[in-house]
Amino acid sequence: MTLRPQLGALLLCLLASGCGSLLHSTARPEQSYYLRAPAAAAVHASGADATGANATAAHAVGTDAAPAPLSGMSLRVAHPNASPGLESPHIMLVQSDYRMNFLAGARWAASAPEVIESLVVQTLRASGEWTSVADPSSPFPSDFLLQIGVRRFEADYTGGGEAPVVHVVLDCIIGRREGREVIATFVASGEANAAANRVSAVVGAFQQATDAALGSLAQQVAQAARVAQQRAAQNGENPVPSMKR
Numbered sequence: 001m002t003l004r005p006q007l008g009a010l011l012l013c014l015l016a017s018g019c020g021s022l023l024h025s026t027a028r029p030e031q032s033y034y035l036r037a038p039a040a041a042a043v044h045a046s047g048a049d050a051t052g053a054n055a056t057a058a059h060a061v062g063t064d065a066a067p068a069p070l071s072g073m074s075l076r077v078a079h080p081n082a083s084p085g086l087e088s089p090h091i092m093l094v095q096s097d098y099r100m101n102f103l104a105g106a107r108w109a110a111s112a113p114e115v116i117e118s119l120v121v122q123t124l125r126a127s128g129e130w131t132s133v134a135d136p137s138s139p140f141p142s143d144f145l146l147q148i149g150v151r152r153f154e155a156d157y158t159g160g161g162e163a164p165v166v167h168v169v170l171d172c173i174i175g176r177r178e179g180r181e182v183i184a185t186f187v188a189s190g191e192a193n194a195a196a197n198r199v200s201a202v203v204g205a206f207q208q209a210t211d212a213a214l215g216s217l218a219q220q221v222a223q224a225a226r227v228a229q230q231r232a233a234q235n236g237e238n239p240v241p242s243m244k245r
Contacts, residue, residue: 033091033203034109037122038211073225076134076142076177077121080113080170082150087111091202092154093164103155106199112153116170120148123214129222144183144225147173148217155194155202163194166205168213174224184224188217 086092089111090102108115117135124133134142149171155164169189175182190212194205 028105031106031199032109033106033199035115035119035203035207035210037119037126038214039126070129070131070222070225070229072131073129073144073229074132074134074140074142075124075130075144075146075221075225076138077117077124077136078145078147079136080116080120080148080150082111082113083152086150086153087113091199091206094154094156094158096158100154103199103202106203112150116148116150116153119210119214120146120217123218124221127218127222129218129225142177144228145175145177145180146221147175152189153206155205163197164202164205165191165193166202166209167191168206168209170213170217172217172221174221176228183228184220186220186224188213188220190214190216 085100088102089107089109091106091108092112093101093103095101110118121133121135124130132140132142134140150169151171152167152169155166157164159165167189168191169187171185171187173182173185190209192205192208192212195201
């Protein structure tokens, strides 16, 4: 069956006028957000809080002197593991009644473990404590290996306020590359109150909390390596075992 010319022309006009509305979406595009590693000055400034810890570590290895600087040490950061629900690029929220949700229309530029991995590598390089800091893809050997578990990386709404509190908690294990000997385990954490219940304010709180966690991580991992270096020297061992080859 064929359409009359007038009817066919009318239908074509209706289809042409409707195409724009059929293909047009009023949904807001998803926004990607990123975090930056703290500047080198901020990482060094956080070392002021580690003075007491340094003295305790020095006493633990049988000396009252401050720990010696790291010498010729290299570090590899393994790809972080993440707690259930934190493996995606969603900006995660924790709500009452044990509910987990995420910000609609917003996401990180990569998955949370990838974001943390990149920030940790940048922070440790900026600290100036290490001869080299390698990411998981590096083909070069290292003296120490750092494994991180992302326990918390979320905006917490369970406190009763309108705006959330952001929690960043990293469970860390550092060990020697040779022999896979664990030399220290520690927790690096930070938290920050969002200034308002807006995406930009929540992301800003993530930046503050992450900065605090990264500063703590940089100081604790360097301190653990110093203590291991001192113990090796006291026991007459080569403090840089990978240099034997």
